[in-house]
Amino acid sequence: GSALFPNPFLLYQRLGGATSLVLNLGGLASEASQNPPVFMGKWPNTSFSHLFLTLTVLSYISFTFVLSQLSRPSLSRPLFKSITTVDNIFLLTLSFTMALGCLASNFSQVPNFKNLVCFPRGTSPSGPLFFWAYIFYLSKIVEFIDTLLIILSGSMKRLSFIHGYHHSMVVIMCYICLESAQSSVPMVLVTNCVVHVVMYTYYLLCTLGMHPKWKKIVKDFQLVQFRLSFLIMAVVVFYHFTASGCSGILSWCFNGAFIVSLLYLFSTFMPRVTPPMPTSS
Template sequence: MAASLLSQVRWLLVEHPAVASFRWQPGRTVGATASFAAAVICGYLAAVLVLRRLVLPRLPPLPQPALRAASAAHNAVLLALSAAMAAGCALDGRHGAGAAVGVALLLPAAAGATEASGPVFFWAHVFYLSKVYELGDTLLILLARRPLTLLHVYHHAVVVAMCYLWLATRQSLMPIALVTNAGVHVVMYSYYLSCSVGLRWPNRWKRAVTELQIVQFLFSFAASVVMLWLHFTADGCEGMAGWVFNAVFNASLLALFLNFHGAAYKAAKANKGKAE
């Protein structure tokens, strides 16, 4: 039964003709241009500014039931997408991804050896487009009149450029990054979904989600060490320009998440002290 179910999932996520025959074609695939990514980022930042400064102050607050329903639907979509992306990429045996960890998830190390096609690139493309849809997170925060942090806006804007560069440069770490990031998002959007339907969790669980994201960044640096070793001792890896951008971005996110975690932990500790 389990084997049959796994076979069906594999066919749907890896062997389906639309997935197996996918090819990333610059200028032809949806979003496969630098101008598309730049337009999304600039449009997002402009929309945040206009909504915060000009639109929302003039609008009455939306009903809470409507906001909760919209948030629940949004989080459910991203939860399902994250699970499909993580599983689809991990099950692509062409890159040894069935192991789902370690060097086996690297794309072929030799520079120029990676063909931008097949399940990994299909799910990386879905991942890229999902980051555009994920900008809806910000709209929901603004509509709920909750504080909008620099970490949130910076993360959501720059990750679009990062995902484009993964695909455009055929970055060798892309399968590892996709599986780990989508896997973390399964946990994160499960938490958000439960909160949006009224299930309240202790603050330590919210902190645990942030800590899981921090662990993800630390793991990405460990994976980068392996990739760099292969790059300099073998035939070279793909997409080193994309890797440099990704490494700097991850380092900045790690610093921001550590600062956010420290501030949240101090606030929770202070509140606990007052309660006592």
Template structure:
């Protein structure tokens, strides 16, 4: 039974013709131009500004029940999509990586030997487009009249550029980064979905989600050490320009997440201590 399910999963996620025949082509593939990525980012920032400053202040808040339903549906889609991307990229990497199999997810062969095609790059393309859909997170926050942080807007905007560069430069570490990020998002959107349908969790679980995201960035730097070692000792790795952008972006996110974590949970701890003193 388990073997049959695994074979079916492999066919759907790796061997399906739409997956196995994927090829990133700037003149044909959806989103495969810098103009597309730039338009999405600038359009997102302009929309956020217009909604916050001009449109939403003149409109009444939407009904709470409708907003909860929209949030639940949005989070359910991203939960399912994240699970599919994590499983699809992991299975694709295992099935298609050339020997030695452990090396390829960290270091693509350079000099044009790696083409942006096949199942792993299919899932990288799905991941890229999913980040465009994820911009809906911001709309739900604005409609709910909740505070919008710099971390949230910066993260959602720049990650679109990062995912474009993964594909455009055939960035080494792409499989490791995708599986890690999508896996973390399974946990994150499962938590968001449960909250949107009315399940209440102790505050420590929200803190655990933030700490899991921080651990993800720390892991990315550990994986980068492996990639850099292979790059400088074993003939180089493809997509180094994309990796430099990714490393700087991850470092900035780590700093912002640590700042958010300290501000949010130190303040909560101080309030709790004050309540006990009273």
């Protein structure tokens, strides 16, 4: 119906294919501004959406627990390397595409700096930006594959509580952000996708046996993202209490609490476990 996002095949045709989306930022921005019907999908705020979220997260937690307890099939090293390579290439391409799409949508839909961090009250989760926010939400479900790869690799030390908590809560957080049209979404989406481009590029090179020497840069990018998250939250508070208020402020509070909890868990358990790559979204 009209309340749902556009048919992905129609979107593909209107954009001229995924290649043009990735390579032609100017063309994407033009498409977003001149052909709004393609992007005017609305967040499907229905009982089905809530059920989908609930079943998805519960299934992830259940399957992760069950699979971690069972004897796992032994994959040959070449097969596992091939699966991991495909996964990294897909997530790298998806992150890059979302970064460009979000950036172009910011130019076409966000009129000024204030709206980058503070949507007006009553903002509807629709239009180009929230289309990409919806794709971003679905991408976090796709990232559950990371957990499966850890289990198949036999590196159970990496399957920590922090890993499962991070992956499951990010999906919930993205859903709440969408449903409430949370302020700061424009900046959060772009920064998070850029960090993931760097992260999955590094993972891909490691999988291919190159082992680049800039691992520290990946960690530095993640730390910058965390710090930027707190800066954005401070700006949201400023605009919320000095102007007419910001959209999705309760969702913003949940987001802030989640980030604080991640920082606490990382600082507490990092000496003993290998944490998942943090994702503020």
